[in-house]
Amino acid sequence: MNGIDVREAITQAHRAEWARVVAALTRRFGDLDIAEEAAAEAFATAVERWPADGVPPNPGAWLTTTAGRKAIDRIRRENKRDDKHREARMVYDDDPPEPVGAIDDDRLRLIFTCCHPALAMEARVALTLRMVAGLTMPEIARAFLVAESAMGQRITRAKAKIKAARIPYRMPSAEDLPARVSGVLAVLYLVFNEGYLATGPGTDPVRRELTAEAIRLTRLIRVLLPGDGEVAGLLALMLLTEARRPARVSAGGELVALDEQDRGAWDTALIAEGHRLVRERLAAAAAGAAPGRFQILAAINAVHTSARDMRDTDWSQVLALYDQLVRLDPSPVVALNRAIAVAELDGPEVALAAVDRLESRLAGYHAYHATRADLLRRLGRGREARAAYDTAIGLAGNTAEIAALTRRRDQLP
Amino acid sequence: MRYLFSVIHDRPGLATPEEDAAIDVFNDRLQAEGHWVFAGGLASPGTATVVDNRGGAAMVTDGPFLESKEFLAGFWIIEAADLDVALRLAAEGSKACNRKVEVRPFA
Numbered sequence: 001m002n003g004i005d006v007r008e009a010i011t012q013a014h015r016a017e018w019a020r021v022v023a024a025l026t027r028r029f030g031d032l033d034i035a036e037e038a039a040a041e042a043f044a045t046a047v048e049r050w051p052a053d054g055v056p057p058n059p060g061a062w063l064t065t066t067a068g069r070k071a072i073d074r075i076r077r078e079n080k081r082d083d084k085h086r087e088a089r090m091v092y093d094d095d096p097p098e099p100v101g102a103i104d105d106d107r108l109r110l111i112f113t114c115c116h117p118a119l120a121m122e123a124r125v126a127l128t129l130r131m132v133a134g135l136t137m138p139e140i141a142r143a144f145l146v147a148e149s150a151m152g153q154r155i156t157r158a159k160a161k162i163k164a165a166r167i168p169y170r171m172p173s174a175e176d177l178p179a180r181v182s183g184v185l186a187v188l189y190l191v192f193n194e195g196y197l198a199t200g201p202g203t204d205p206v207r208r209e210l211t212a213e214a215i216r217l218t219r220l221i222r223v224l225l226p227g228d229g230e231v232a233g234l235l236a237l238m239l240l241t242e243a244r245r246p247a248r249v250s251a252g253g254e255l256v257a258l259d260e261q262d263r264g265a266w267d268t269a270l271i272a273e274g275h276r277l278v279r280e281r282l283a284a285a286a287a288g289a290a291p292g293r294f295q296i297l298a299a300i301n302a303v304h305t306s307a308r309d310m311r312d313t314d315w316s317q318v319l320a321l322y323d324q325l326v327r328l329d330p331s332p333v334v335a336l337n338r339a340i341a342v343a344e345l346d347g348p349e350v351a352l353a354a355v356d357r358l359e360s361r362l363a364g365y366h367a368y369h370a371t372r373a374d375l376l377r378r379l380g381r382g383r384e385a386r387a388a389y390d391t392a393i394g395l396a397g398n399t400a401e402i403a404a405l406t407r408r409r410d411q412l413p
Numbered sequence: 414m415r416y417l418f419s420v421i422h423d424r425p426g427l428a429t430p431e432e433d434a435a436i437d438v439f440n441d442r443l444q445a446e447g448h449w450v451f452a453g454g455l456a457s458p459g460t461a462t463v464v465d466n467r468g469g470a471a472m473v474t475d476g477p478f479l480e481s482k483e484f485l486a487g488f489w490i491i492e493a494a495d496l497d498v499a500l501r502l503a504a505e506g507s508k509a510c511n512r513k514v515e516v517r518p519f520a
Contacts, residue, residue: 116496118496164518165517166494166518167495168496168497
Protein backbone atom coordinates (compact mmCIF):
# COMPACT_ATOMS: atom_id res chain seq x y z
CA MET A 1 0.00 0.00 0.00
CA ASN A 2 1.52 3.33 -0.96
CA GLY A 3 1.61 6.52 1.09
CA ILE A 4 -1.40 8.09 -0.59
CA ASP A 5 -3.51 5.00 0.10
CA VAL A 6 -2.49 4.99 3.76
CA ARG A 7 -3.33 8.67 4.10
CA GLU A 8 -6.67 8.00 2.44
CA ALA A 9 -7.27 5.09 4.85
CA ILE A 10 -6.54 7.35 7.82
CA THR A 11 -8.86 10.06 6.52
CA GLN A 12 -11.55 7.43 5.96
CA ALA A 13 -11.05 5.98 9.42
CA HIS A 14 -11.23 9.43 10.95
CA ARG A 15 -14.51 10.16 9.20
CA ALA A 16 -16.01 6.77 10.02
CA GLU A 17 -14.60 6.07 13.47
CA TRP A 18 -13.92 9.32 15.35
CA ALA A 19 -17.37 9.63 16.95
CA ARG A 20 -17.43 5.91 17.74
CA VAL A 21 -14.05 6.04 19.48
CA VAL A 22 -14.87 9.19 21.48
CA ALA A 23 -18.29 7.79 22.42
CA ALA A 24 -16.92 4.43 23.55
CA LEU A 25 -14.19 6.07 25.64
CA THR A 26 -16.61 8.55 27.21
CA ARG A 27 -18.75 5.66 28.30
CA ARG A 28 -15.82 3.72 29.65
CA PHE A 29 -14.07 6.54 31.49
CA GLY A 30 -16.98 8.89 32.16
CA ASP A 31 -15.00 11.91 31.04
CA LEU A 32 -15.24 13.84 27.76
CA ASP A 33 -11.79 15.38 28.21
CA ILE A 34 -10.04 12.05 28.54
CA ALA A 35 -12.05 10.62 25.65
CA GLU A 36 -11.27 13.48 23.31
CA GLU A 37 -7.59 13.60 24.10
CA ALA A 38 -7.10 9.83 23.92
CA ALA A 39 -8.96 9.64 20.60
CA ALA A 40 -6.77 12.39 19.17
CA GLU A 41 -3.64 10.57 20.38
CA ALA A 42 -4.83 7.30 18.85
CA PHE A 43 -5.27 8.96 15.45
CA ALA A 44 -1.85 10.60 15.78
CA THR A 45 -0.40 7.16 16.48
CA ALA A 46 -2.13 5.81 13.38
CA VAL A 47 -0.53 8.54 11.28
CA GLU A 48 2.83 7.49 12.71
CA ARG A 49 2.46 3.74 12.52
CA TRP A 50 0.18 2.76 9.66
CA PRO A 51 2.58 3.84 6.87
CA ALA A 52 5.22 1.43 8.28
CA ASP A 53 3.06 -1.32 9.81
CA GLY A 54 0.26 -1.23 7.26
CA VAL A 55 -3.42 -0.41 7.82
CA PRO A 56 -4.87 -2.84 10.38
CA PRO A 57 -7.64 -5.17 9.12
CA ASN A 58 -10.16 -3.54 11.47
CA PRO A 59 -9.14 0.12 11.78
CA GLY A 60 -12.01 0.97 14.14
CA ALA A 61 -11.09 -1.74 16.64
CA TRP A 62 -7.40 -0.81 16.41
CA LEU A 63 -8.21 2.85 17.10
CA THR A 64 -10.54 2.07 20.01
CA THR A 65 -8.00 -0.25 21.62
CA THR A 66 -5.15 2.20 21.11
CA ALA A 67 -7.22 5.10 22.43
CA GLY A 68 -8.23 3.03 25.47
CA ARG A 69 -4.55 2.40 26.26
CA LYS A 70 -3.76 6.09 25.84
CA ALA A 71 -6.57 6.98 28.22
CA ILE A 72 -5.34 4.53 30.86
CA ASP A 73 -1.79 5.90 30.45
CA ARG A 74 -3.08 9.38 31.04
CA ILE A 75 -5.13 8.37 34.07
CA ARG A 76 -2.09 6.58 35.54
CA ARG A 77 0.02 9.69 35.02
CA GLU A 78 -2.59 11.83 36.73
CA ASN A 79 -3.02 9.33 39.54
CA LYS A 80 0.68 9.47 40.28
CA ARG A 81 0.08 13.12 40.95
CA ASP A 82 -2.91 12.83 43.27
CA ASP A 83 -6.27 11.92 41.88
CA LYS A 84 -7.33 8.81 43.80
CA HIS A 85 -10.85 9.21 42.57
CA ARG A 86 -9.91 8.55 38.97
CA GLU A 87 -7.91 5.50 39.97
CA ALA A 88 -10.93 4.08 41.72
CA ARG A 89 -13.02 4.59 38.66
CA MET A 90 -10.51 2.90 36.42
CA VAL A 91 -9.77 -0.06 38.66
CA TYR A 92 -13.37 -0.75 39.53
CA ASP A 93 -14.75 -0.09 36.06
CA ASP A 94 -17.24 -2.94 36.19
CA ASP A 95 -19.20 -2.01 33.06
CA PRO A 96 -19.59 -5.21 31.09
CA PRO A 97 -17.80 -5.18 27.71
CA GLU A 98 -20.04 -3.56 25.14
CA PRO A 99 -21.88 -5.80 22.74
CA VAL A 100 -21.22 -4.52 19.22
CA GLY A 101 -24.80 -3.42 18.61
CA ALA A 102 -24.82 -1.05 21.58
CA ILE A 103 -21.91 1.01 20.27
CA ASP A 104 -24.23 3.03 18.05
CA ASP A 105 -26.16 4.00 21.14
CA ASP A 106 -22.94 5.42 22.55
CA ARG A 107 -22.69 7.82 19.63
CA LEU A 108 -26.27 8.87 20.18
CA ARG A 109 -25.53 9.44 23.87
CA LEU A 110 -22.57 11.56 22.87
CA ILE A 111 -24.71 13.66 20.54
CA PHE A 112 -27.41 14.21 23.16
CA THR A 113 -24.80 15.23 25.72
CA CYS A 114 -23.12 17.71 23.34
CA CYS A 115 -26.49 19.21 22.34
CA HIS A 116 -27.85 19.41 25.88
CA PRO A 117 -30.30 22.31 26.39
CA ALA A 118 -28.42 23.41 29.54
CA LEU A 119 -25.51 24.45 27.28
CA ALA A 120 -25.51 27.69 25.27
CA MET A 121 -26.28 27.20 21.58
CA GLU A 122 -22.79 28.25 20.47
CA ALA A 123 -21.26 25.78 22.94
CA ARG A 124 -23.50 23.00 21.62
CA VAL A 125 -22.40 23.70 18.06
CA ALA A 126 -18.72 23.81 18.98
CA LEU A 127 -18.86 20.66 21.13
CA THR A 128 -20.78 18.71 18.49
CA LEU A 129 -18.31 19.64 15.78
CA ARG A 130 -15.36 18.69 18.00
CA MET A 131 -16.60 15.58 19.81
CA VAL A 132 -18.95 14.07 17.22
CA ALA A 133 -17.70 15.36 13.87
CA GLY A 134 -14.02 15.33 14.89
CA LEU A 135 -13.20 18.77 13.48
CA THR A 136 -10.06 20.24 15.02
CA MET A 137 -10.17 23.33 17.23
CA PRO A 138 -8.60 25.57 14.53
CA GLU A 139 -11.14 24.28 11.99
CA ILE A 140 -14.07 25.09 14.27
CA ALA A 141 -12.62 28.47 15.19
CA ARG A 142 -12.23 29.30 11.50
CA ALA A 143 -15.75 28.10 10.74
CA PHE A 144 -17.28 30.61 13.15
CA LEU A 145 -14.71 33.39 12.78
CA VAL A 146 -13.74 33.13 16.41
CA ALA A 147 -10.16 33.23 17.71
CA GLU A 148 -8.81 29.74 18.38
CA SER A 149 -8.21 30.53 22.07
CA ALA A 150 -11.78 31.78 22.48
CA MET A 151 -13.17 28.66 20.79
CA GLY A 152 -10.96 26.48 23.01
CA GLN A 153 -12.30 28.25 26.07
CA ARG A 154 -15.88 27.83 24.90
CA ILE A 155 -15.38 24.07 24.59
CA THR A 156 -13.48 23.82 27.87
CA ARG A 157 -16.21 25.71 29.71
CA ALA A 158 -18.89 23.49 28.23
CA LYS A 159 -17.03 20.33 29.22
CA ALA A 160 -16.53 21.70 32.74
CA LYS A 161 -20.25 22.37 33.07
CA ILE A 162 -21.11 18.88 31.80
CA LYS A 163 -18.92 17.45 34.52
CA ALA A 164 -19.83 19.78 37.41
CA ALA A 165 -23.58 19.87 36.80
CA ARG A 166 -23.58 16.20 35.85
CA ILE A 167 -25.16 16.45 32.43
CA PRO A 168 -25.83 12.76 31.86
CA TYR A 169 -24.29 10.55 29.22
CA ARG A 170 -27.37 8.57 28.30
CA MET A 171 -30.46 8.53 26.16
CA PRO A 172 -33.05 11.11 27.27
CA SER A 173 -36.16 9.70 28.90
CA ALA A 174 -39.10 8.99 26.60
CA GLU A 175 -40.93 12.12 27.76
CA ASP A 176 -37.88 14.32 27.06
CA LEU A 177 -36.93 12.66 23.77
CA PRO A 178 -38.96 14.71 21.23
CA ALA A 179 -37.70 18.03 22.66
CA ARG A 180 -34.15 16.72 22.89
CA VAL A 181 -34.15 15.42 19.31
CA SER A 182 -35.38 18.77 18.06
CA GLY A 183 -32.55 20.38 20.08
CA VAL A 184 -30.03 18.21 18.22
CA LEU A 185 -31.64 19.00 14.87
CA ALA A 186 -31.51 22.74 15.64
CA VAL A 187 -27.73 22.45 16.12
CA LEU A 188 -27.29 20.59 12.83
CA TYR A 189 -29.56 23.00 10.95
CA LEU A 190 -27.54 25.93 12.27
CA VAL A 191 -24.28 24.35 11.07
CA PHE A 192 -25.86 23.65 7.68
CA ASN A 193 -27.22 27.16 7.26
CA GLU A 194 -23.92 28.75 8.20
CA GLY A 195 -22.42 26.66 5.40
CA TYR A 196 -25.16 27.37 2.89
CA LEU A 197 -25.26 31.11 3.46
CA ALA A 198 -22.24 32.19 5.49
CA THR A 199 -23.22 35.14 7.66
CA GLY A 200 -19.86 36.87 7.77
CA PRO A 201 -17.87 38.70 5.11
CA GLY A 202 -14.60 36.98 6.05
CA THR A 203 -15.27 33.57 4.49
CA ASP A 204 -16.42 32.01 1.25
CA PRO A 205 -20.11 32.82 0.69
CA VAL A 206 -20.99 29.12 0.52
CA ARG A 207 -18.97 26.73 2.63
CA ARG A 208 -19.05 23.21 1.39
CA GLU A 209 -17.18 21.82 4.43
CA LEU A 210 -19.95 22.92 6.81
CA THR A 211 -22.90 21.80 4.69
CA ALA A 212 -21.16 18.46 4.11
CA GLU A 213 -20.48 17.99 7.82
CA ALA A 214 -24.07 18.86 8.75
CA ILE A 215 -25.40 16.37 6.19
CA ARG A 216 -23.01 13.67 7.39
CA LEU A 217 -24.10 14.12 11.02
CA THR A 218 -27.78 14.20 10.08
CA ARG A 219 -27.31 10.97 8.11
CA LEU A 220 -25.79 9.46 11.23
CA ILE A 221 -28.76 10.54 13.37
CA ARG A 222 -31.04 9.13 10.70
CA VAL A 223 -29.31 5.75 11.00
CA LEU A 224 -29.60 5.93 14.79
CA LEU A 225 -33.22 7.18 14.88
CA PRO A 226 -34.74 5.80 11.66
CA GLY A 227 -38.32 6.20 12.85
CA ASP A 228 -38.12 9.92 13.63
CA GLY A 229 -40.03 11.97 11.05
CA GLU A 230 -38.28 15.25 11.77
CA VAL A 231 -34.85 13.65 11.36
CA ALA A 232 -35.93 12.39 7.94
CA GLY A 233 -37.42 15.81 7.22
CA LEU A 234 -34.24 17.68 8.11
CA LEU A 235 -32.09 15.30 6.08
CA ALA A 236 -34.41 15.75 3.07
CA LEU A 237 -34.38 19.52 3.52
CA MET A 238 -30.57 19.58 3.61
CA LEU A 239 -30.23 17.29 0.58
CA LEU A 240 -32.71 19.26 -1.52
CA THR A 241 -30.99 22.52 -0.56
CA GLU A 242 -27.48 21.16 -1.07
CA ALA A 243 -28.57 19.84 -4.49
CA ARG A 244 -28.93 23.44 -5.68
CA ARG A 245 -25.54 24.54 -4.40
CA PRO A 246 -23.74 24.17 -7.77
CA ALA A 247 -26.13 26.78 -9.25
CA ARG A 248 -26.17 29.06 -6.27
CA VAL A 249 -23.17 31.31 -6.86
CA SER A 250 -22.44 32.71 -10.35
CA ALA A 251 -19.02 32.72 -11.98
CA GLY A 252 -18.87 36.39 -11.02
CA GLY A 253 -19.36 35.56 -7.33
CA GLU A 254 -22.99 36.62 -7.03
CA LEU A 255 -25.66 34.71 -5.19
CA VAL A 256 -28.14 33.47 -7.83
CA ALA A 257 -31.82 33.56 -6.82
CA LEU A 258 -33.99 30.50 -7.37
CA ASP A 259 -35.74 32.03 -10.41
CA GLU A 260 -32.41 32.63 -12.17
CA GLN A 261 -30.62 29.39 -11.31
CA ASP A 262 -29.46 27.00 -14.02
CA ARG A 263 -31.56 24.03 -12.99
CA GLY A 264 -29.47 21.76 -15.21
CA ALA A 265 -26.62 22.23 -12.72
CA TRP A 266 -28.65 20.85 -9.81
CA ASP A 267 -27.46 17.55 -8.35
CA THR A 268 -30.02 15.00 -9.52
CA ALA A 269 -28.81 12.21 -7.22
CA LEU A 270 -29.29 14.37 -4.11
CA ILE A 271 -32.69 15.47 -5.39
CA ALA A 272 -33.76 11.87 -5.94
CA GLU A 273 -32.66 10.92 -2.43
CA GLY A 274 -34.41 13.96 -0.93
CA HIS A 275 -37.61 13.20 -2.83
CA ARG A 276 -37.56 9.62 -1.61
CA LEU A 277 -37.41 10.85 1.99
CA VAL A 278 -40.21 13.36 1.40
CA ARG A 279 -42.37 10.62 -0.12
CA GLU A 280 -41.68 8.45 2.91
CA ARG A 281 -42.90 11.27 5.19
CA LEU A 282 -45.92 12.01 3.00
CA ALA A 283 -46.95 8.38 3.35
CA ALA A 284 -46.54 8.65 7.14
CA ALA A 285 -48.60 11.86 7.14
CA ALA A 286 -51.32 10.14 5.12
CA ALA A 287 -51.34 7.45 7.81
CA GLY A 288 -51.95 10.10 10.47
CA ALA A 289 -48.48 11.30 11.62
CA ALA A 290 -48.57 15.09 11.96
CA PRO A 291 -45.55 16.49 10.08
CA GLY A 292 -43.20 18.82 11.95
CA ARG A 293 -41.46 21.94 10.74
CA PHE A 294 -38.56 20.26 8.94
CA GLN A 295 -40.84 17.86 7.10
CA ILE A 296 -42.94 20.75 5.81
CA LEU A 297 -39.86 22.72 4.77
CA ALA A 298 -38.56 19.61 2.98
CA ALA A 299 -41.89 19.25 1.17
CA ILE A 300 -41.67 22.89 0.02
CA ASN A 301 -38.20 22.22 -1.31
CA ALA A 302 -39.43 19.07 -3.00
CA VAL A 303 -41.97 21.18 -4.91
CA HIS A 304 -39.22 23.58 -6.03
CA THR A 305 -36.86 20.80 -7.08
CA SER A 306 -39.65 19.08 -9.04
CA ALA A 307 -40.23 22.13 -11.26
CA ARG A 308 -38.46 22.60 -14.58
CA ASP A 309 -38.46 26.36 -14.05
CA MET A 310 -39.94 29.10 -11.90
CA ARG A 311 -43.19 29.28 -13.96
CA ASP A 312 -43.60 25.52 -13.85
CA THR A 313 -43.54 25.60 -10.02
CA ASP A 314 -46.74 24.48 -8.29
CA TRP A 315 -47.12 27.69 -6.29
CA SER A 316 -50.52 26.82 -4.85
CA GLN A 317 -48.91 23.71 -3.38
CA VAL A 318 -46.07 25.83 -1.98
CA LEU A 319 -48.55 28.27 -0.46
CA ALA A 320 -50.63 25.47 1.07
CA LEU A 321 -47.47 24.09 2.70
CA TYR A 322 -46.54 27.54 4.03
CA ASP A 323 -50.06 27.88 5.48
CA GLN A 324 -49.47 24.59 7.26
CA LEU A 325 -46.06 25.82 8.47
CA VAL A 326 -47.46 29.14 9.76
CA ARG A 327 -49.87 27.21 11.98
CA LEU A 328 -46.92 25.33 13.47
CA ASP A 329 -44.41 28.18 13.55
CA PRO A 330 -46.03 31.62 13.49
CA SER A 331 -42.66 33.42 13.27
CA PRO A 332 -42.31 36.51 11.05
CA VAL A 333 -39.55 34.83 8.99
CA VAL A 334 -41.96 32.07 7.94
CA ALA A 335 -44.56 34.73 7.10
CA LEU A 336 -41.95 36.52 4.97
CA ASN A 337 -41.19 33.39 2.96
CA ARG A 338 -44.89 32.71 2.59
CA ALA A 339 -45.29 36.16 1.06
CA ILE A 340 -42.86 35.20 -1.70
CA ALA A 341 -45.22 32.40 -2.73
CA VAL A 342 -48.15 34.83 -2.49
CA ALA A 343 -46.37 37.10 -4.97
CA GLU A 344 -46.27 34.30 -7.53
CA LEU A 345 -49.95 33.45 -7.09
CA ASP A 346 -51.69 36.76 -6.34
CA GLY A 347 -49.13 39.24 -7.62
CA PRO A 348 -46.54 41.50 -6.02
CA GLU A 349 -49.02 44.05 -4.69
CA VAL A 350 -50.83 41.57 -2.43
CA ALA A 351 -47.47 40.15 -1.33
CA LEU A 352 -46.08 43.60 -0.55
CA ALA A 353 -49.03 44.35 1.73
CA ALA A 354 -48.31 41.11 3.61
CA VAL A 355 -44.60 41.92 3.84
CA ASP A 356 -45.20 45.47 5.07
CA ARG A 357 -47.20 44.10 7.98
CA LEU A 358 -43.99 42.44 9.25
CA GLU A 359 -41.97 45.66 9.45
CA SER A 360 -42.02 46.12 13.22
CA ARG A 361 -40.61 42.65 13.77
CA LEU A 362 -38.21 42.29 10.83
CA ALA A 363 -36.82 45.81 10.35
CA GLY A 364 -33.32 44.59 11.26
CA TYR A 365 -33.36 41.55 8.96
CA HIS A 366 -31.74 42.00 5.55
CA ALA A 367 -34.02 39.45 3.82
CA TYR A 368 -37.07 41.50 4.79
CA HIS A 369 -35.69 44.53 2.93
CA ALA A 370 -34.41 42.43 0.02
CA THR A 371 -37.86 40.86 -0.43
CA ARG A 372 -39.54 44.26 -0.27
CA ALA A 373 -37.03 45.64 -2.76
CA ASP A 374 -37.78 42.87 -5.27
CA LEU A 375 -41.54 43.35 -4.90
CA LEU A 376 -41.25 47.14 -5.28
CA ARG A 377 -39.07 46.64 -8.37
CA ARG A 378 -41.71 44.37 -9.92
CA LEU A 379 -44.34 47.02 -9.18
CA GLY A 380 -42.24 49.64 -10.98
CA ARG A 381 -41.70 51.67 -7.81
CA GLY A 382 -38.02 52.25 -8.55
CA ARG A 383 -37.19 54.91 -5.99
CA GLU A 384 -38.60 52.92 -3.06
CA ALA A 385 -36.99 49.76 -4.41
CA ARG A 386 -33.61 51.48 -4.47
CA ALA A 387 -33.97 52.58 -0.84
CA ALA A 388 -34.98 49.06 0.21
CA TYR A 389 -31.99 47.55 -1.66
CA ASP A 390 -29.71 50.04 0.10
CA THR A 391 -31.03 49.01 3.51
CA ALA A 392 -30.74 45.30 2.62
CA ILE A 393 -27.13 45.76 1.44
CA GLY A 394 -26.28 47.57 4.66
CA LEU A 395 -27.65 44.73 6.78
CA ALA A 396 -26.47 41.72 4.74
CA GLY A 397 -23.24 39.95 5.73
CA ASN A 398 -22.79 37.42 2.94
CA THR A 399 -20.51 38.76 0.21
CA ALA A 400 -22.24 36.94 -2.67
CA GLU A 401 -25.63 38.14 -1.49
CA ILE A 402 -24.38 41.73 -1.24
CA ALA A 403 -23.03 41.44 -4.80
CA ALA A 404 -26.40 40.20 -6.10
CA LEU A 405 -28.37 42.89 -4.26
CA THR A 406 -25.99 45.57 -5.53
CA ARG A 407 -26.44 44.48 -9.14
CA ARG A 408 -30.21 44.43 -8.83
CA ARG A 409 -30.17 47.91 -7.35
CA ASP A 410 -27.85 49.21 -10.06
CA GLN A 411 -30.05 47.73 -12.79
CA LEU A 412 -33.08 49.69 -11.62
CA PRO A 413 -34.21 52.07 -14.34
CA MET B 414 -25.69 14.66 43.41
CA ARG B 415 -27.09 17.71 45.18
CA TYR B 416 -28.54 20.73 43.44
CA LEU B 417 -29.65 24.11 44.75
CA PHE B 418 -32.86 25.42 43.23
CA SER B 419 -32.93 29.17 43.79
CA VAL B 420 -36.35 30.69 43.38
CA ILE B 421 -35.96 34.01 41.56
CA HIS B 422 -38.61 36.68 41.76
CA ASP B 423 -38.94 40.29 40.71
CA ARG B 424 -42.04 41.57 42.48
CA PRO B 425 -42.78 42.25 46.16
CA GLY B 426 -45.18 39.95 47.97
CA LEU B 427 -44.91 36.40 49.25
CA ALA B 428 -46.50 33.30 47.76
CA THR B 429 -50.29 33.31 47.44
CA PRO B 430 -52.35 30.60 49.22
CA GLU B 431 -52.80 28.82 45.85
CA GLU B 432 -49.03 28.90 45.26
CA ASP B 433 -48.38 27.65 48.80
CA ALA B 434 -50.77 24.75 48.24
CA ALA B 435 -49.05 23.81 44.97
CA ILE B 436 -45.64 24.03 46.66
CA ASP B 437 -46.87 21.66 49.40
CA VAL B 438 -47.94 19.11 46.81
CA PHE B 439 -44.57 19.40 45.08
CA ASN B 440 -42.69 19.06 48.40
CA ASP B 441 -44.65 15.93 49.28
CA ARG B 442 -43.64 14.45 45.98
CA LEU B 443 -39.97 15.34 46.51
CA GLN B 444 -40.09 13.55 49.86
CA ALA B 445 -41.98 10.51 48.56
CA GLU B 446 -39.49 10.06 45.70
CA GLY B 447 -36.37 10.60 47.78
CA HIS B 448 -35.30 13.91 46.22
CA TRP B 449 -35.96 16.06 49.27
CA VAL B 450 -33.05 17.49 51.27
CA PHE B 451 -34.27 20.87 52.49
CA ALA B 452 -36.32 23.84 51.36
CA GLY B 453 -37.59 27.15 52.58
CA GLY B 454 -39.29 30.36 51.55
CA LEU B 455 -37.65 33.65 52.51
CA ALA B 456 -39.09 36.89 53.83
CA SER B 457 -38.76 39.92 51.54
CA PRO B 458 -35.24 41.25 50.73
CA GLY B 459 -36.01 44.37 52.79
CA THR B 460 -35.78 42.25 55.95
CA ALA B 461 -32.15 41.27 55.25
CA THR B 462 -29.12 42.40 57.22
CA VAL B 463 -25.56 42.05 55.94
CA VAL B 464 -22.73 41.35 58.37
CA ASP B 465 -19.07 41.75 57.34
CA ASN B 466 -16.54 40.64 59.91
CA ARG B 467 -13.60 40.16 57.54
CA GLY B 468 -11.83 43.12 59.08
CA GLY B 469 -12.22 42.01 62.70
CA ALA B 470 -14.84 44.63 63.60
CA ALA B 471 -18.22 43.35 62.47
CA MET B 472 -19.92 45.84 60.15
CA VAL B 473 -23.69 45.53 60.15
CA THR B 474 -25.65 46.95 57.22
CA ASP B 475 -29.40 47.11 56.78
CA GLY B 476 -30.77 45.59 53.56
CA PRO B 477 -29.64 42.95 51.02
CA PHE B 478 -26.00 42.71 49.86
CA LEU B 479 -27.06 43.60 46.35
CA GLU B 480 -29.87 45.93 45.37
CA SER B 481 -31.32 44.37 42.25
CA LYS B 482 -34.61 43.97 40.49
CA GLU B 483 -34.53 40.21 40.91
CA PHE B 484 -33.99 38.56 44.25
CA LEU B 485 -33.91 35.18 45.96
CA ALA B 486 -37.41 34.37 47.20
CA GLY B 487 -36.72 30.85 48.45
CA PHE B 488 -34.85 27.66 47.66
CA TRP B 489 -34.85 23.92 47.51
CA ILE B 490 -31.91 21.64 48.02
CA ILE B 491 -32.60 18.40 46.22
CA GLU B 492 -30.89 15.12 45.50
CA ALA B 493 -30.99 13.94 41.88
CA ALA B 494 -29.07 11.39 39.83
CA ASP B 495 -28.13 13.91 37.15
CA LEU B 496 -29.01 17.26 35.60
CA ASP B 497 -31.82 15.84 33.46
CA VAL B 498 -33.63 14.65 36.57
CA ALA B 499 -32.91 17.97 38.33
CA LEU B 500 -34.19 20.02 35.39
CA ARG B 501 -37.40 18.05 35.23
CA LEU B 502 -37.97 18.61 38.96
CA ALA B 503 -37.10 22.30 38.58
CA ALA B 504 -39.71 22.64 35.84
CA GLU B 505 -42.33 21.27 38.21
CA GLY B 506 -41.06 23.42 41.09
CA SER B 507 -41.18 26.55 38.96
CA LYS B 508 -44.75 25.76 37.98
CA ALA B 509 -45.76 25.08 41.59
CA CYS B 510 -44.31 28.30 43.06
CA ASN B 511 -45.05 30.31 39.92
CA ARG B 512 -41.53 31.78 39.81
CA LYS B 513 -38.27 31.27 37.90
CA VAL B 514 -35.86 28.66 39.28
CA GLU B 515 -32.07 28.60 38.88
CA VAL B 516 -30.54 25.12 39.03
CA ARG B 517 -26.98 24.91 40.30
CA PRO B 518 -24.95 21.89 41.37
CA PHE B 519 -23.11 21.78 44.67
CA ALA B 520 -19.36 21.55 44.13
